[in-house]
Amino acid sequence: DAGITQSPRHKVTETGTPVTLRCHQTENHRYMYWYRQDPGHGLRLIHYSYGVKDTDKGEVSDGYSVSRSKTEDFLLTLESATSSQTSVYFCAILAHGGGELFFGEGSRLTVL
Amino acid sequence: GQQLNQSPQSMFIQEGEDVSMNCTSSSIFNTWLWYKQDPGEGPVLLIALYKAGELTSNGRLTAQFGITRKDSFLNISASIPSDVGIYFCAGLEGAQKLVFGQGTRLTINP
Numbered sequence: 001d002a003g004i005t006q007s008p009r010h011k012v013t014e015t016g017t018p019v020t021l022r023c024h025q026t027e028n029h030r031y032m033y034w035y036r037q038d039p040g041h042g043l044r045l046i047h048y049s050y051g052v053k054d055t056d057k058g059e060v061s062d063g064y065s066v067s068r069s070k071t072e073d074f075l076l077t078l079e080s081a082t083s084s085q086t087s088v089y090f091c092a093i094l095a096h097g098g099g100e101l102f103f104g105e106g107s108r109l110t111v112l
Numbered sequence: 113g114q115q116l117n118q119s120p121q122s123m124f125i126q127e128g129e130d131v132s133m134n135c136t137s138s139s140i141f142n143t144w145l146w147y148k149q150d151p152g153e154g155p156v157l158l159i160a161l162y163k164a165g166e167l168t169s170n171g172r173l174t175a176q177f178g179i180t181r182k183d184s185f186l187n188i189s190a191s192i193p194s195d196v197g198i199y200f201c202a203g204l205e206g207a208q209k210l211v212f213g214q215g216t217r218l219t220i221n222p
Contacts, residue, residue, distance in 0.1 A: 025143050028208075033210075036210075040121075042116075042118070043155070043214070045209060047209075048209065087127065090154050090155075092154070098143055098162060099143050099160065100145070100157055100160060101155075101157070103155050104154055105154055106153070
């Protein structure tokens with residue numbers, strides 16, 4: 001258990017509403033990531049963070065923003081949710097070097 | 113960004129059979145990793161490969177880092193019901209960013 005908690009675990013919302021997903025870690029790791037998982041696409045990186053207030057875009061960052069004001073929390077925000085953002089979102093931390101990520105349990109978001 | 117092509121996309125096998133899957137890339141990676149995802153959970157690391165040509169085992173799992181650095185293979189011997197899930201390959205890109213394949217969904221008939 002790498003001490004990662006995602007919230008909420010499930011959310012249904014309407015098109016055009018803002019949504020924030022939270023990732024919380026208890027072990028003070030520097031790197032944190034947000035991925036989305038969709039059938040046929042595997043896991044695609046949205047944004048990642050390499051320290052407090054240090055973030056960078058991944059391959060599918062359009063329509064998403066992130067913030068990291070504390071080491072333990074990494075927030076993913078959809079300013080105006082669209083149906084194409086219906087997905088399962090996974091947070092991950094880099095617990096060791098060499099790409100060994102530990103993932104949270106996922107947050108399932110449905111945008112109607 | 114880089115893309116990883118993973119095959120097959122799905123497999124339906126009998127319990128006890130061996131399984132092989134692979135992952136290819138148009139670009140070189142210096143680290144390859146294999147993850148497994150059980151239903152309703154996040155992916156979990158199975159094997160990490162750090163050197164071209166490296167062959168690494170973890171129980172019934174064996175993975176290889178292709179000599180060209182553009183591919184990797186995962187084999188599962190004598191499959192059992194708990195092997196069911198989605199298997200992902202991943203390549204390490206730049207500063208601690210992972211690129212994932214599309215996944216191989218493994219189904220086992222008892």
